[in-house]
Amino acid sequence: MSWKPVYQLVKTIPRGHVVTYGQIARALRLRGGARTAGRAMAAAPSGQGIPWHRVLGAGGRMLIREPYAQLQRQLLMSESVELHGARVDMKRYAWTFPRNAKKQRTKKKGPRRKRR
DNA sequence: CATCTGACGACCG
DNA sequence: GCGGTCGCCAGAT
Numbered sequence: 504m505s506w507k508p509v510y511q512l513v514k515t516i517p518r519g520h521v522v523t524y525g526q527i528a529r530a531l532r533l534r535g536g537a538r539t540a541g542r543a544m545a546a547a548p549s550g551q552g553i554p555w556h557r558v559l560g561a562g563g564r565m566l567i568r569e570p571y572a573q574l575q576r577q578l579l580m581s582e583s584v585e586l587h588g589a590r591v592d593m594k595r596y597a598w599t600f601p602r603n604a605k606k607q608r609t610k611k612k613g614p615r616r617k618r619r
Numbered sequence: 620c621a622t623c624t625g626a627c628g629a630c631c632g
Numbered sequence: 633g634c635g636g637t638c639g640c641c642a643g644a645t
Contacts, residue, residue: 504642524627535641537627542642545626560627567626575626 506543509533512600513544516557519582520598521591523561530600537561557582557598563591 508531516522524540533539540558547555556578560566565586567575576586584596 528627535627536639538625538640539627539642541626543626546643547626555626558626561629565626571626 506546509540509543510547510551510553513547513553513555513558515600516554516598518554519584519596521557521559521563521579521584521593521596522598522600523559523563523593525561526600527558541566559591563593563597565589565591 509527512527512530513522524537524544527533527540527543528535528537531540533543535542544555544558547553556575565572565575572589579586579591584591
């Protein structure tokens with residue numbers, strides 16, 4: 504499975520904002536849901552500008568275990584994201600992906616399929 | 620091929 | 633609000 508789409512999407516999260524695994528899963532329509540998004544992030548390569556620290560669990564909870572949790576707290580704080588214990592106030596920092604975040608492609612005008 | 624495991628999340632008590 | 637259960641599913645064993 505290629506997680507590239509996930510990483511690409513994560514890269515679009517602006518500094519100082521956060522999203523949840525569930526959001527990623529829904530935005531990309533990942534089969535396994537949020538858990539799959541988590542799996543992708545767990546395998547995220549470092550040194551490629553992927554702001555993995557901006558991805559949190561539902562409700563803005565930090566789910567990562569030590570020793571990375573420490574780093575995540577640090578990185579978030581450096582972006583002025585306030586932490587209330589192990590959680591972030593989503594009301595203020597949540598980021599929402601654009602509708603067609605799946606690649607940001609310039610939509611062509613082909614026949615659009617109706618959704619549901 | 621059978622199990623286990625986890626950077627999840629919705630539910631429930 | 634906290635902790636436990638259950639559904640999911642791709643990798644790892």
